Amino acid sequence: MLNHRQIKNQFESLATLQAIQKQAYQMLVQGLATTGFSMREWEILVYLEQHGQATASELADAFMVTRTLISRNTWRLIQDNLIQSQVNPNDRRIVWLSLTVNGQERVQEGVRQVQANLKTFDQSHNLEKLTKQVEALSQQLAKIN
Numbered sequence: 001m002l003n004h005r006q007i008k009n010q011f012e013s014l015a016t017l018q019a020i021q022k023q024a025y026q027m028l029v030q031g032l033a034t035t036g037f038s039m040r041e042w043e044i045l046v047y048l049e050q051h052g053q054a055t056a057s058e059l060a061d062a063f064m065v066t067r068t069l070i071s072r073n074t075w076r077l078i079q080d081n082l083i084q085s086q087v088n089p090n091d092r093r094i095v096w097l098s099l100t101v102n103g104q105e106r107v108q109e110g111v112r113q114v115q116a117n118l119k120t121f122d123q124s125h126n127l128e129k130l131t132k133q134v135e136a137l138s139q140q141l142a143k144i145n
Contacts, residue, residue, distance in 0.1 A: 013140040020133045027130070031114035040065075040073050042110065045099065048083060049107045053098040082106055 025039075032042055044059060056074060060067040074097055077083045082103035088094035099107065 009140060009143045013137060016133055016137040016140055020130060020137060023130045023133060028114065031117040032110070034117065035110045035113050037110065038073070040069075041077060044070070044073055044077065045082065045103060045107050045110070048097060048099045049104065053096045055094060055096060059097070077103070 028042075029039060032039065035042070037045070040063070043063060047059060047062060048054060054062070056067050056070045059074070060070045063070070074083060074085075078085060081100055083097050084100050084103075086096045086098070088096065
């Protein structure tokens with residue numbers, strides 16, 4: 001059974017971890033600002049780049065959202081010729097989504113833009129803050145163990 005101090009340490013670690021997640025998310029959003037992609041669109045593109053192909057249901061499961069929301073997001077990406085859909089000839093209910101050549105190029109371009117944006121002065125401050133939060137989490141986890 002955990003004592004009060006152990007429970008308190010675990011909650012502090014969770015709070016620090018959430019702050020790190022929030023900070024990293026904000027940095028990524030700022031980095032994506034010049035790409036023209038929403039966070040969800042970027043997540044879909046990167047997922048497809050990493051996995052090669054996926055169905056809308058797989059994407060919905062991976063991002064814990066509805067299939068309808070994924071379909072809305074993928075529709076724009078299909079219209080922009082960034083992803084393509086291909087019906088499975090053996091089971092027409094299955095539609096595979098994958099990056100087009102243009103999509104692959106835009107993902108690589110997006111990665112470069114995000115990296116460049118993270119190197120700005122404003123982001124340096126955020127990275128320093130993030131580093132301190134990670135150090136604090138490390139110390140908190142040491143207390144738990």
